Structure formats: structure tokens, C-alpha cells
Amino acid sequence: MKEQLARYIATDLLNESTRAIADDEDLLGSGLLDSLSVISLVHFIEQEAGIDIPAEDVTIEHFISLEAIDAYIRRRSP
């Protein structure tokens, strides 16, 4: 899932298909993602992982890095 997320962020959200994103890279504090791209990312995850993400779960601790998102999805997946 991490690779899929990295590809989606680079290609669809940043318009930089060659941009590499490390698993522990800060996606939020660095300005990589803005609030609109976070919303798109949540929709993408909901579709790809087949889970429903409630608004109160879209927090810094769950979305700070690819690692954190991956851990959150694993916890939520059946």
C-alpha cells in the first residue's frame, strides 16, 4: 500500500511523477500536502483499501507519513 500511496501522492497530488517519498518523510509539516490534497488522499485510500475513514480519524498522527498511514489502514482493515 505504501508504494501505491507514494505513487498517488507524487503523480496525482504533486504533479511530479518522479518525486520519491520516503516512508518516514513528514507529509504535513513540510508543506508537501495541503488541506485539499489530504481530502483527495482520504478518498483515494477509502476506495483502494475499501474502508470508511471517519473525519475524526483524519489526524496528524494517522497521516504524518506513509508509514503512519499504512499502520492506520492495517489497523482498520478486516
Added chain:
Amino acid sequence: MLYLLPHAVDRAAMRAPDRDAIRYGDAALTYAMLAERSDRLAGLLRSEGVRRGDRVGIHAGKGLAAAVALYGAMKAGAAYVPLDPASPPARQAFIVRDCGIRHVVTEPARASALRLLLAEGVPVECAIGVADTDLGVRTLSWSDVDAHPPAVHDPDLVEMDLAYILYTSGSTGTPKGVMHSHRSALAFARVAADTYGFRGDDRLSNHAPLHFDLSTMDYFSSALAGATTVIIPDAHTRMPASYAALIEKERLTVLYAVPLALTHLLLHGAIDKRDLSSVRWVLFGGEPFPTRHLRALMAALPNAQFSNVYGPTEVNGVTYWIVPPLPDDDTPIPIGSPYANVEVRIVGDDDDAVVEGETGELLVRTPTMMRGYWGRPDLDARAFWKRPVFGHFEDVYHRTGDLVRRRDDGLLEFHGRKDRQVKARGYRIELDEVEVVMGSHDAVESAAAFAVPDEDGSVHIEGAVTLRSGRHLTVEELRAHLAISLPRYAIPERIAILEAMPRGSTGKIDRRELARRARERTLTVERM
């Protein structure tokens, strides 16, 4: 007597030394600490050669260091100039060169970013706040600041001296510096603090970055009231649910942000699961707030009063409108009526006042008005409208470029711009600047930038170019070129490479047609 911005902090430090002045995450500075640290920084800056009227760059993200830096710079007699940490080094370098910054205040976490800025060959001689000694300029650390004797007295300024310069998008392809004096900045800080009745026990949010004029109310109105400013970390501004949790945890009483941030708080903040009853004011400005979202947010925060805050960076605040219960329709809300001590005129193309009820350009006469644009008398000539309106001598107004109309009930409505400046998701952008930068790629023959409405009530920017014959260019290559000099928010979200531009009968590029095709998503890459 309180006539310089830092006096507000010093006075609060006398009256309530132990109250928090600035909070950021788990760290805080009391008024006594903020006054002392900024005195020490001012002393060090003066030892390093800063003199009255100099410009000191703030090369730090939002945080305690930046708060100390801006007061320290002003106490040293200088104007502070925020350098947007998120903007490209070449753009920051332009600003440093444009206003001749020799000293920057920074923080250890930004040492590598500072290295990139210095590599642009800027005239910086001294960086305060980093320990790295291999930067090629004199460096002093924050420990050096805290060990330095405080500056003992005022820097012999009067209120007409500059307090800060905020750089904003410029239509000729480079940013322009809006200069504010202590007088104009304090005049606005006072009118805002009075209008909204800020008190010592208030806790104001600081949502906007320092280069954004919304931040001046967060810091200076708060200091005048001896209140606490709680800095919202950048990550929280992107994560509405975390932002809502922070409002609850910090018991914020005043929120001030652009409508988009508040709309996201409403739609994605899970605020029904939070106790946000501490909030007594929600202030918003920068662009129109879609009425249906505003109404829903008002219903969700029944303890709070809401106010629309309108005013270009050049004049700080002009009008405000305390929002009454809204009717159940989506009519755009007005920008309201002028603050106390602010005069407005609405003029037509002939510069004469329009007939009551007609749309015209808004001119503003106010003590909150800027000194002018740094080093740009050509822009000043257009920005200031000087006429003996009242018959005896020149009365100076600022020409806002904003179109407004006075309704029958006396409230002003906003009707867009005279020129091609847009507010896209709260950011002020000159479309001409985006076009100039797109056109500066040597493969580009012609370029157009235009605003396209969003679903959430704001707009975003899109662009189109044609290429010189025989040249090839991909959208990614063009984006990389734009990223050298434009901040991310000014880079078009989609760019089409066209065989030919649609043109009107006079041969001018038909940007309206481009925007129409963009809305319909029929604007695509036709060649590479």
C-alpha cells in the same frame, strides 16, 4: 506612551508578566520572557550593526523563535521582513536583494534551507539562530542571543518609521513589498482590538503565516490586549480534525482564518465530537465565505459571534460585518461598513463618485494605510489617489482596485477586481505574474493564466501555453520551471499545452474561453 508595536509587549510584560504571550505546541513564552528575549535579540542585532530603518529577514517558520525575531528586529530599530519558508529560494532571494536584507534571524531546523538561500548569492552578512559556522556568513546561535545584554532603551524611532514589509504577488513577474509603519500597524491593531473587545483572558489563534497580513492582528491586537496568541502549527492547518482538537485543548476564544480553512473545519473537523464552546469570535477574511457553509458553521458554534473582515494588505482593515442570523438562501454576504476612523469613496472610471447604488472602485482613507511599496514609486503613483476632496489640500486615499457597491441598507458588497488579481484559496495572486513566469521558459511562445471556480466556493488557477515552432516541452518540465520562482500555491493546478490560443476579434488571448473549457475539462494537452 505606546506608539511602537513592541511597546505593546513591554506594557503587557509590566502588567501581566507571567501570562502566556505566545504558545506553540507544548512550549510557551510569557510576556516577561518575550519582552526579555526580544530585548536581548535587539541588543545583539545592534551589536551586529543593525541601525534604524534597516530590514531584518525572518527566516523561520511559525513558532516561538519567529515571534521573538519580529519583536527583536523592531526593537533594534529595523523593519521585519518575513521570508515565506515554503516559497522557492529564488523568490526569497529576490526579496532579500530587493530590500537589501543584511541580517536574518533563523532557527536550527532551517539551516539547510538557509544554505539554499545563501547559495543564490544574496547580500546577507549575518545569520542569527544557527550554530553552523560553514555557511559563509557570520553566524550566531540562540544561546548567543540569550547571553547578550538586552538593548536598554528605545531605538529612537518615531511612529512613522517602518515596522514591517510584507511581500505580495506583483503583476510584472516579481513580488512587491508593502511597507507598514508602526503608526499604520498600531492603528489597525487598536481598531481590531476595540471592535472585537479583546481582553487579557482571550486566547487568539494564529493561523496565517507571518508573510500574510492576517498574522498582524493575531500578534499585535493580542499584545495590545495583553492576551495569549496560540500559534496553529502548519500540520494542524492541513488537518481539520487535529485543528478542532487543538481549539478544544487550548480553549481558544478567537479564531481568525481564511474561509476555506473554516469550511474545512466545518466539513472535515468532526466538530460535533468536540467541545468548542470557548470560542467567542470567529473572524474570517481574504476571500468570500460561501453563505451556506458560514450558516452551517454558525449553527455548529452557537456561542460564537462571527465577523467578516475585509481589507487589502495595503490598508490593513477597511470594513467589517458582524454576521446576524442568516436567511435560508445563498445570497453572498456583504463586506459590511467601514471601521471607526476609516473613510471610503466609491468612484467610476472618471474618478468621480458613482451614483448611489452603482458599482465602482473602492478608495480608502485611513490611518491604517501603508507607507507605499518598497522601492517602487511607479506603483505608489497608481496606489495613492491624491485630491483636494475637501477643498484645501491634498487628501490621500488608497486605490484598492476592488470593485464594490453600496446596498440600500448602506452595507458594502464586494464585486471582484478591476485588474487580474485573484484570491485563490485565500492566497493573493496576480495572474499576470504567473503568465510572465510561464512565458519566461524559452520554449513557450504565449502563455495564459486564469481562475477557475472550485466546488467549495473558492477558485484555483489553471494555465495554458503554446510552444515555439520546433520546440518540445512537457507539462512536468514547465512545472519545474515555474517552481523555481513561484510559490506552490501560485503554480497552475492544470496546464494545457495547446496548438493555438483562442483569441478574440482584436487578437487578444480569450482567457474567458480558456476558463470555460477548463471548467468543462475540455482543455487538454494537444502537443508536447
